[in-house]
Amino acid sequence: MVEEAESTMSFTVYSGNRCFVVAAPSEWQRDRWLEDISRAILAAKTTAPLPPPPPASAASLLLGGYSTNSTILDEDDDAKSERSVSTGQSSSQDAGKILHRATTSVHVCWHRSSTFSMSDILRANEYQTSGYLLRKFKNSNGWQKLWVVFTQLCLFFHKSYQDTFP
Numbered sequence: 001m002v003e004e005a006e007s008t009m010s011f012t013v014y015s016g017n018r019c020f021v022v023a024a025p026s027e028w029q030r031d032r033w034l035e036d037i038s039r040a041i042l043a044a045k046t047t048a049p050l051p052p053p054p055p056a057s058a059a060s061l062l063l064g065g066y067s068t069n070s071t072i073l074d075e076d077d078d079a080k081s082e083r084s085v086s087t088g089q090s091s092s093q094d095a096g097k098i099l100h101r102a103t104t105s106v107h108v109c110w111h112r113s114s115t116f117s118m119s120d121i122l123r124a125n126e127y128q129t130s131g132y133l134l135r136k137f138k139n140s141n142g143w144q145k146l147w148v149v150f151t152q153l154c155l156f157f158h159k160s161y162q163d164t165f166p
Contacts, residue, residue, distance in 0.1 A: 013037065032117040039118060116153070124153045130161070 009030050010023035024030035116124075128151035135144045147158040 036118050121153070124151075127151070133157075 009025070009027055010021060011030065011034065013020040013022060022030075022033055024033055128149060130147065130149040133146045133148045135146055136142075137144065147161045147163065149156045149158065
């Protein structure tokens, strides 16, 4: 249940025995939060529940957010093969599932005070922009000209527009 609060830029979310007060810096961002939460509630009601993820261990947190038993998918020309990388501990998790890393757009945007709605993220796959960027060298008066491509919420730096990889 979502209830609007006294402030015009905040609202309260009630879930079971928990209560969250969400405050946005603007009404525009508040409306985006409400829209995404409403979509998530609707999706949760219409889809089958997923099993809860296994608890994270201290070792997995030290490994950059990956679980200690990660699944790596290799694609050959003819077939896909799976192999599980393990650190010696047994796991009951499904081998086909990979835990997500802690550097998602939500994690990054939290530290940069940015807001992306789900529709923004889906739309990011459709657009890209590119151009030259001048970067000043730290220890000299010179400048470096880099080709920059912004796509799928990522910024890629190239030496020239002809480079096929960053």
